[in-house]
Amino acid sequence: MSLSLEHALERFWGYTNFRPLQQEAMSCVMNGHDSLVVLPTGGGKSLCFQVPAMCLPGMAIVVSPLIALMKDQVDTLRQNGIPAAFINSTLDVEERRQVARWIHSGELKLLYIAPERLVLPGTLEFLGSAQVSMIAVDEAHCISEWGHDFRPEYRGLSVVRERFPDVAVHAYTATATPRVRDDIAAQLGLREPTTLVGSFDRPNLVYRVERRDRLNDQVLEVATKHPGEAGIVYCPTRNQVEEMAALLKARGIKALPYHAGLADNIRRKHQDAFLNESVDVITATVAFGMGIDKSNVRYVVHAAMPKSLEAYQQESGRAGRDGLPAECWLFYSTADLMRWRNMIDGDDEVANQVARDSLDQVAQFCTSAACRHQSLVRHFGQELPHQSCDACDVCLGDVDLLPDALVVAQKILSSVVRQKERFGGEYTALVLKGSKDQRVLQNGHDELSTYGILSQHDTRVIRDWVEQLVGQGFLEKTGEFNVLQVTPLGWQVLRGELAPKLLQPANPKTSKARKSKSVDEAAWEGVDHELFESLRQLRREVATQMKVPPYIIFSDASLRDMARLRPTTMAHMHLVKGVGAKKADDFGELFLERILEHLAEAK
Numbered sequence: 001m002s003l004s005l006e007h008a009l010e011r012f013w014g015y016t017n018f019r020p021l022q023q024e025a026m027s028c029v030m031n032g033h034d035s036l037v038v039l040p041t042g043g044g045k046s047l048c049f050q051v052p053a054m055c056l057p058g059m060a061i062v063v064s065p066l067i068a069l070m071k072d073q074v075d076t077l078r079q080n081g082i083p084a085a086f087i088n089s090t091l092d093v094e095e096r097r098q099v100a101r102w103i104h105s106g107e108l109k110l111l112y113i114a115p116e117r118l119v120l121p122g123t124l125e126f127l128g129s130a131q132v133s134m135i136a137v138d139e140a141h142c143i144s145e146w147g148h149d150f151r152p153e154y155r156g157l158s159v160v161r162e163r164f165p166d167v168a169v170h171a172y173t174a175t176a177t178p179r180v181r182d183d184i185a186a187q188l189g190l191r192e193p194t195t196l197v198g199s200f201d202r203p204n205l206v207y208r209v210e211r212r213d214r215l216n217d218q219v220l221e222v223a224t225k226h227p228g229e230a231g232i233v234y235c236p237t238r239n240q241v242e243e244m245a246a247l248l249k250a251r252g253i254k255a256l257p258y259h260a261g262l263a264d265n266i267r268r269k270h271q272d273a274f275l276n277e278s279v280d281v282i283t284a285t286v287a288f289g290m291g292i293d294k295s296n297v298r299y300v301v302h303a304a305m306p307k308s309l310e311a312y313q314q315e316s317g318r319a320g321r322d323g324l325p326a327e328c329w330l331f332y333s334t335a336d337l338m339r340w341r342n343m344i345d346g347d348d349e350v351a352n353q354v355a356r357d358s359l360d361q362v363a364q365f366c367t368s369a370a371c372r373h374q375s376l377v378r379h380f381g382q383e384l385p386h387q388s389c390d391a392c393d394v395c396l397g398d399v400d401l402l403p404d405a406l407v408v409a410q411k412i413l414s415s416v417v418r419q420k421e422r423f424g425g426e427y428t429a430l431v432l433k434g435s436k437d438q439r440v441l442q443n444g445h446d447e448l449s450t451y452g453i454l455s456q457h458d459t460r461v462i463r464d465w466v467e468q469l470v471g472q473g474f475l476e477k478t479g480e481f482n483v484l485q486v487t488p489l490g491w492q493v494l495r496g497e498l499a500p501k502l503l504q505p506a507n508p509k510t511s512k513a514r515k516s517k518s519v520d521e522a523a524w525e526g527v528d529h530e531l532f533e534s535l536r537q538l539r540r541e542v543a544t545q546m547k548v549p550p551y552i553i554f555s556d557a558s559l560r561d562m563a564r565l566r567p568t569t570m571a572h573m574h575l576v577k578g579v580g581a582k583k584a585d586d587f588g589e590l591f592l593e594r595i596l597e598h599l600a601e602a603k
């Protein structure tokens with residue numbers, strides 16, 4: 001008896017609706033038509049091949065680059081009652097034999113395998129005797145040199161097409177520019193693939209960008225807003241990673257560091273602690289995250305500018321994969337820009353220029369007054385239909401646009417000119433503020449017509465505007481002392497031909513508190529908080545017993561739905577999002593019991 005896609009989705013995953021493009025992507029698999037699917041992180045790519053794998057006869061081969069990811073996915077599938085397995089170097093001989101037996105019996109529905117292992121003649125020979133329903137290539141951008149994560153072992157995959165000429169091949173990736181897309185199709189030898197490109201927008205992520213001026217306080221503020229919730233804090237250096245973890249710990253927040261300088265076993269231990277929820281926060285270099293499927297990360301902090309918007313999209317994208325609201329904070333300084341610039345020193349001048357352009361785009365993103373969601377998707381060649389996203393600092397009104405930005409910018413730029421372009425941002429702000437600082441007086445800059453011309457504003461605010469003008473290319477920092485110079489674009493501003501946009505921090509008592517809350521409130525609407533916490537605790541206990549990460553038992557989205565619906569019967573339990581037949585069988589009673597206890601106590 002064949003199973004429909006809808007039925008499989010509901011029965012094994014407990015979901016009743018498809019995410020955008022999932023149904024189209026699944027239909028390609030069902031029809032045996034090659035496809036190339038580009039969906040953002042959290043868009044639900046895995047289900048695009050997993051669901052049809054359950055509906056087609058035979059076994060799907062899934063090519064996946066990372067051992068950690070394979071295990072996570074297979075564990076998740078098995079929890080849903082799906083016969084899945086992986087073959088990689090972590091299996092011992094007996095385990096490998098077991099998988100082979102499973103394949104031979106025809107029961108296995110999904111086999112995860114690394115590309116280098118799949119292309120071995122022995123593996124191909126062995127799999128040739130199995131009924132293969134499809135070949136899914138996950139993280140397909142790894143095959144392209146033009147992508148950001150090229151893995152030469154992916155190149156060998158073209159042989160798979162030759163070995164299984166009648167089996168359709170499907171490629172999945174979260175990040176692919178048109179050039180990378182073409183490369184994927186060519187390298188894999190896809191036959192007239194249907195290309196499906198989803199929206200790059202992640203509407204549940206709330207982006208906030210702030211100039212870094214008291215980093216420790218800024219990060220602590222974010223972390224304390226999310227007590228007991230999972231967060232990742234990305235820092236640029238190993239030392240900073242260690243310091244940040246120590247700082248958080250000192251403030252009673254359970255945090256551990258993760259970077260390449262730690263021994264393998266320590267790194268794994270810290271990663272596991274994060275996955276198992278025995279710590280809430282991981283402070284890490286960007287090495288952390290690839291292959292982490294944890295769906296309930298509630299915030300990602302960047303303590304410095306990322307090196308490109310692609311990198312930012314990917315790193316911040318590790319928040320909120322479960323579709324619930326999550327925050328992405330970016331604390332930047334133009335010092336970051338300098339740091340990255342100094343690191344660009346390859347032999348290939350074209351590549352260097354690409355890297356510099358990428359940095360400029362990040363700087364522009366940080367300092368512009370445009371919707372962050374819109375800016376990000378525009379970078380990927382898309383456009384959002386709405387004017388306001390209600391999910392970034394700009395649209396939420398956490399930052400206000402300065403009504404007279406042109407005049408303010410002209411005052412700043414003209415002060416820089418009058419200071420003979422020989423001073424930095426800090427100093428310029430002091431002059432504009434009208435400070436009695438010794439250096440200002442000694443230089444006679446209290447005589448300048450721009451002295452004190454912005455005295456009604458805080459020095460910090462003025463300093464911030466200077467940075468915004470740098471970020472937007474109206475000022476440039478030069479030399480080892482970051483001396484400010486007016487750029488040709490800046491001169492256009494001085495002549496009134498161009499008007500920059502400047503942000504000013506909003507009054508925290510007004511819009512910020514009110515509006516930002518409403519986003520989070522919507523996701524918590526009707527949720528019994530106390531019950532949610534109690535269910536989380538139960539999930540943790542079950543997970544510890546079963547030695548799997550808690551989110552594999554139930555996602556946060558499921559627990560919130562449970563704490564909203566508060567089901568009192570098994571039939572009712574089935575209505576909870578993410579509760580499929582197997583999960584209901586395995587955990588339904590246990591969670592029901594906890595809900596009933598809670599309801600009895602509340603009476």
Ligand code: ADP
Pocket residue numbers: 015016017018019022039040041042043044045046047295321322323555
């Ligand atoms: P990706 O591989 O694109 O990053 P995943 O396949 O890991 O995304 O899916 C992200 C999360 O969304 C997972 O927790 C998954 O169970 C959930 N999800 C996927 N499809 C649906 C759906 N149709 N309805 C509800 N949740 C879904």
